[in-house]
Amino acid sequence: MTRYSVFSVLKGGLTGQKNWTRAWRDPEPKKSYEAIIIGGGGHGLATAFYLAKNHGMTDIAVIEKGYLGSGNVGRNTTIVRSNYMLYDNAHFYEKSMELWEQLSHELNYNVMFSQRGILNLGHSDAQMDGMARRGNAMRLNGIDAELLTREEALKYVPMADRSENARFPIYGGLMQPRGGTARHDAVAWGFARAANNLGVDLLQHCEALDFVVEDNKIKGVVTSRGTIMADKIGLAVAGSTTTLTDKLGLKMPIETHLLQAMVSEPLKPWFDGVVTFGAGHFYLSQSDKGGLVFGGDLDGYNSYAQRGNLPMVNHVAQSGVALVPAIGRVRLLRHWAGVMDMSMDGSPIISKTPIEGLYLNAGWCYGGFKATPGSGWCFAETIANDAPDWRNQGMTLDRFERGHIIDEKGAGPIPGAH
């Protein structure tokens, strides 16, 4: 496979772009592997990459029911941050952030990671107090955080409503300067290509249908392309988690919900940051293609439909116009949805399961894109060593039964509220 470099680009320019080869092979499934990862989204692909890279496990396959990156990894709004407060989340997401900072080099693939900062706005004294608390917790964990005054915040989002009439006046905000965005498809493709180069088989259009289990040990997976054996199997299927755990008789603290995102017609460069509204659910950035990318809250009801309804589009637009009135003049180009694995405490699960050799990666809610490298790193660790990394030690499946929940917002066991 071609190694991408400035020279390969120049060579391509001089030779009619004939030097490019396929980014990854399209192999036939083998009868068995050392390990199989189910789900060719960001997390599955990253897990395969780190299994091969960090643990020398190259006899592995990723099986994906559609094409690589057809799930949430290609549907999200690309925000990357590590502004968490609780111990179990903070160190995990910060590890992910450190991996992001080197990812394009590590993968030899430009994931267009842009540390443009992310600003959460506050609109009341109470909200600013809450932000000071979160910011202090972050700094104690060694994560960058800055509390901004109203003037500083407005400098970062100059187009926000600063008038006397603003429905929710801006009091200030909490900024994570190292946060930002990355090109989501490139993350899937970069991990896929790098895993493939280390010998991983990427099996597309290969749906996991059932499992082979003997004496409570995982032995293989029945797929639409035949039964494939492996003593270690990792599940990383996001919103589809319970459709597979049902086959294993495992009960899950997860509900599947839909989340929509929207993009406007392309504009000239206008906003070079990421901002979230504190008085309603709305967040905004501008893509390199010029479109304003924004989204809001879940539609709110269980759904596997990968499409949403108009009331939420309307609601998001209202919040957007309250924050940045100018976007009322912009036309919406597209809106779409993905299916989220909403966990009961809003935090993820990277864990062993009651079945030996079966590992679970799920419960990403709507924040799993930023977790992609960290999740792959920790899940690979958990699978290779049959024990968690210290950073995902708290993210167990049995924490709900033990009462050790990780509830950042204190929202309680209501998946739609996280």
Place this chain on the structure above:
Amino acid sequence: MLVINCPWCGPRDMEEFTYVGDGTLKRPEIGSEETDQKAWYEYTYIRDNPRGPHLEVWHHAAGCRQHVRVKRDTLTHEIHGCWPASGEMADTTEGETK
């Protein structure tokens, strides 16, 4: 857009409702032997999360303020029927609305 046929008000836009959640959960009874930790754990945290017909509760918050039990397909969003949340339900397999 979902249209929920409230048993008291008739067909209404989903925007008038708040989603409550899974309508099959049974709260363990206080004082019965069900009050062991496992029953409460399952009631609080475990959901069936089907990909298909789902029995769920919506609250007609901006209407009559009654709770409505709805059978809705989570894959197609099609609504098969609506009933009062309390009391006996009609035969949910038939999808007829009371």
